[in-house]
Structures are given as C-alpha cells and as structure tokens.
Amino acid sequence: MPHNHITKVLVIGYVWPEPRSSAASGHVMQILETFLQQGWHITFSSPAGPGEHKADLAAFGIREVPIELNNSSFDHFISELAPDIVLFDQFMMEEQFGWRVEKHCPQALRVLETSDLQSLRHARHQRLKQRLKLDPEQNDFSDVFAPALSDKFALMAETDLAKREIAALYRCDLNLMISQVEIQLLVEQFGMPAQLLHWCPLMIDPPADQAAAWAERANFLSIGNFRHAPNWDAVLWLKTTIWPLIRQQLPQAQLHIYGAYTPPKATALHNVKEGFHIMNWAEDALQVMSVARVCLAPLRFGAGIKGKLVDAMLCGTPSVTTPVGAEGMHGEYSWPGAITQSAVDFANSAVALHDNEAHWQQARAAGHTLLTERYSQSVHGPALIEKLLYCMQHLQRRRVENFTGSMLRHHSHKSTQYMSQWIEAKNRCAKESD
Incomplete structure (x- = not known):
C-alpha cells in the first residue's frame, strides 16, 4: 500500500x-x-x-x-x-x-x-428456561452458572x-x-x-477518581436496554425475588431501574410503595450511575462483557452481579463488589455494600484498578x-x-x-x- x-x-x-x-x-x-x-x-x-x-x-x-x-x-x-x-x-x-x-x-x-x-447467550437462555420450567421456585442458580x-x-x-x-x-x-x-x-x-x-x-481511559463519596449517594440502581432479553430477565428476578429480600433488611430502600425502549410490561412493574421505580431511558447513564450507591446486575444468562458494569466502575459505583455478569471482565483482579449465585446471597451482598462504608470504599477502589489495568483505550x-x-x-x-x-x-x-x-x-x- x-x-x-x-x-x-x-x-x-x-x-x-x-x-x-x-x-x-x-x-x-x-x-x-x-x-x-x-x-x-x-x-x-x-x-x-x-x-x-x-x-x-x-x-x-x-x-x-x-x-x-x-x-x-x-x-x-x-x-x-x-x-x-x-x-x-x-x-x-x-x-x-x-x-x-x-x-x-x-x-x-x-x-x-x-x-x-x-x-452462547441463546444456549444459556434455553437452559435457564428449562430450569425455570422444572423448578420455578428455586433461586440458587449455581448449576446454571457452571x-x-x-x-x-x-x-x-x-x-x-x-x-x-x-x-x-x-x-x-x-x-x-x-x-x-x-x-x-x-x-x-x-x-x-x-x-x-x-x-x-x-x-476506556478512566478519569481521575473524583466520584461522589458514599455519604453523598443513595439508592440502588439497575440499568439496561429492555430489548435485550438478559436485561428483562434480570428485572423480573429483581422484582419477584431479590428486591423483596433486600427490602426485608432495608424497609426504606429504593431501586431505580433505567432502560432504553421501556415496554408496557416493564412500566407495569413500577410500584412506589415497594420502592421499585421503573424510570425509562436515562438521558445520561453515567450521571444516574454516579449518584447511586450500588449497581445491581442479576444476569442469569448472557455473553460478552457488560457495559453497565464498566460504567459502574467508571462512576466509582460498586456492583453486585452473577458469574455470567462478571464473566470475562476481571481476570485475576478483585471484583468491585460481589459475585453471587443465589437470590439470598445477592440480596445480602447488596445490603452489605449499601450499609458498610469501609466495604464500599474497598469495592470502589477495586473498580478503579480494574478499569485501569484491563480496559485502557x-x-x-x-x-x-x-x-x-x-x-x-x-x-x-x-x-x-x-x-x-x-x-x-x-x-x-x-x-x-x-x-x-x-x-x-x-x-x-x-x-x-x-
């Protein structure tokens, strides 16, 4: 040439x-x-x-x-x-x-x-469907996350x-x-x-860590395009099982769920009394992520790596996810939050991150390290x-x-x-x- x-x-x-x-x-x-x-x-x-x-x-x-x-x-x-x-x-x-x-x-x-x-994403989806058909009440998915x-x-x-x-x-x-x-x-x-x-x-080239401190933040956040099947499944698992477990421990907790292309079936889940808020599309995803205390990503199937979890690290927001959510994302580095396989563990980890400032700070620092070491543009x-x-x-x-x-x-x-x-x-x- x-x-x-x-x-x-x-x-x-x-x-x-x-x-x-x-x-x-x-x-x-x-x-x-x-x-x-x-x-x-x-x-x-x-x-x-x-x-x-x-x-x-x-x-x-x-x-x-x-x-x-x-x-x-x-x-x-x-x-x-x-x-x-x-x-x-x-x-x-x-x-x-x-x-x-x-x-x-x-x-x-x-x-x-x-x-x-x-x-891979579709094959995992089929396996999850079969599993839920056999046992709709089961909430430990360690076998699904093999x-x-x-x-x-x-x-x-x-x-x-x-x-x-x-x-x-x-x-x-x-x-x-x-x-x-x-x-x-x-x-x-x-x-x-x-x-x-x-x-x-x-x-991504991460900026200097100037994100808002633990005391300046409130609420849990979940975000993802509703047209993407793994995100919709995650919202359903939050609604039916995980969020009620979190609210048992934190009765005043609020969850804000953002996503592009919000369908009526998602809007129907909105419930102020339960602190379960369907917020539609976020004009600026990083802005809403920056003011949340913990990001929740209970993905039961999927593939690739998750943009929402990179965004969380970018905003200094610890996250709770599953082995599918964290797959391929952290190599030998610590996860900036928690990786869990059951609804009970997910809820407990979310509450611990939300309420324990030292634990939260540690997770946030891990996110900054991970971004710098693995995602540098x-x-x-x-x-x-x-x-x-x-x-x-x-x-x-x-x-x-x-x-x-x-x-x-x-x-x-x-x-x-x-x-x-x-x-x-x-x-x-x-x-x-x-």
Whole structure:
C-alpha cells in the first residue's frame, strides 16, 4: 500500500449505533474513534432503519450510507468505495454481505466485530428456561452458572445458531472478541485457530477518581436496554425475588431501574410503595450511575462483557452481579463488589455494600484498578490498529493458512448468493406486477 494512501473502512452495522442505549453500540463507537484517530476514512452502512437514540455519525466525520438486503445496488456501492477494510458488526451482516464483499473487493480485509457470542447467550437462555420450567421456585442458580468451558460447548454444539456464527468467524480474516473467556472457549472447545481472534474489550481511559463519596449517594440502581432479553430477565428476578429480600433488611430502600425502549410490561412493574421505580431511558447513564450507591446486575444468562458494569466502575459505583455478569471482565483482579449465585446471597451482598462504608470504599477502589489495568483505550486502541495493519500486510498467507474458512466461503457463499439473487428477482417481479 503506498505511503500516502488513506485507509478506507466500510462498517456494515446490524443497526445504526446507539451508544447511550447499548454496550454493543458503545463498543462499535470506541472502535470507530480508534480508526478516526488514525485519520482513516470511515463509511458506516446499515440495512436497519435509524433508532430513536441513533448517534450522529456525520458529526464525527463518518459518512452514513443506508443499504438494502438482497439488492445488487450494494455491489455498485462497494465497488465504487473500494474499501481496504470491511468491518461486519455482528455475524448476520457477514452472512448477508460477505459474499458480495468477497466478489467485488477481494483484497479488502474482512473483520467481524462480535460484541458477544450470540450462540452462547441463546444456549444459556434455553437452559435457564428449562430450569425455570422444572423448578420455578428455586433461586440458587449455581448449576446454571457452571463455569466449565466444556459445559458451554455442550450447550452450544448442537445448535444451528452456533454453526452459523462460528462459520462466519472462520470466513473472516480477523474476529474482534470482547471477552477472553469466549476466545478460550472457541480455541479450546471449538478448535478455532487463535490467530483468527483478537481480544478487544470495551476501551476506556478512566478519569481521575473524583466520584461522589458514599455519604453523598443513595439508592440502588439497575440499568439496561429492555430489548435485550438478559436485561428483562434480570428485572423480573429483581422484582419477584431479590428486591423483596433486600427490602426485608432495608424497609426504606429504593431501586431505580433505567432502560432504553421501556415496554408496557416493564412500566407495569413500577410500584412506589415497594420502592421499585421503573424510570425509562436515562438521558445520561453515567450521571444516574454516579449518584447511586450500588449497581445491581442479576444476569442469569448472557455473553460478552457488560457495559453497565464498566460504567459502574467508571462512576466509582460498586456492583453486585452473577458469574455470567462478571464473566470475562476481571481476570485475576478483585471484583468491585460481589459475585453471587443465589437470590439470598445477592440480596445480602447488596445490603452489605449499601450499609458498610469501609466495604464500599474497598469495592470502589477495586473498580478503579480494574478499569485501569484491563480496559485502557491507550493500550487496546493501538493494539487493534497494529493487528489490523499486520493482517492487511499478510492477508494472502493468512487466507491460505485458514483453509477451513476458504472452504466454508466456497460452499456457503454460493448458496447465500443464489438465495439472495432469487429473493432480489422475486422482489423485482413483485414490483413490476404492482
């Protein structure tokens, strides 16, 4: 590549980024900012309609181009753009557009941004549903939270979703993984080559710790996009079991639950008398997190790493969560609060953090250490750029070495291509006959 060449990046998003609504969008924005710092030219495209809280990408100097599924207009668009890197945001975008990218820009580096392993999240959801069906009253989920990688593999291996998702990972030249546990799972259990995976967690440079003190804070807080199934399940577990246990010990306690896209079923849970407040969307998530004393994240299933828990650390707010909530987040460092497996332990830990200032201070300090040591943008940003440049430089060799990927591209892209062309022809006929 000539020295004066400006790297062009095309990002194909499953949705338009809404960083104030979801951690996945926040991560995409952090990656875009890292590219912008390099002076790279970025075009963001998505077949989705703009959401209520869409980021103004144009204000960052990012070109916005809506695209359509199953439409050859994309072929002209990408041929003209001729990007050096194509970043698929979520594996379904690779399924839809990967063959078109390969056909019209074979030399572009194809990168997949996973956010989380969806097949792991869905497999855990199924297991939780089965468990609740068998024993709806049980509130110790230590068996559901089984940490062994082989258990996760057994849950996922039979599912169509895992086969689709892992095939997409193989078809790409590089995959950005937000969780080291998921990298370990893919390498050790699914046999994926480690060189196809790059650890890229949420990237934040923490400010000096100036957060409000214990005495200046009040209440418990829970936050998360209601459209995300693990968050809704967490709210239900809080309402039915955990919150009543907390209120038994702290009769005046208040819980504020924030989330984008609040459905009527959530609003219906609002109960002032119980101190259970559904607050809708937080205009500024960090502001509400900064005045809360304890963040509650009772996640019974999920994957990836949790933006709300990084936000809590950023605001100096200790958190109580589950092994699923903390998975892949703290490495060898102490958790800034508590990790629990049952409703009783969760409630007791929440009360202890809320009422014991020394315990609270210790948790808060642990959060600051964890952010600094594991989530530093000044470490992960340059590492990401270095990896992308290395992959572009050694692209042909990497593709030859990834025989499984080229085999999967050969077979699945042909079938996807014919299906897509058939849908396009069908749509065209329907329009002509109208």
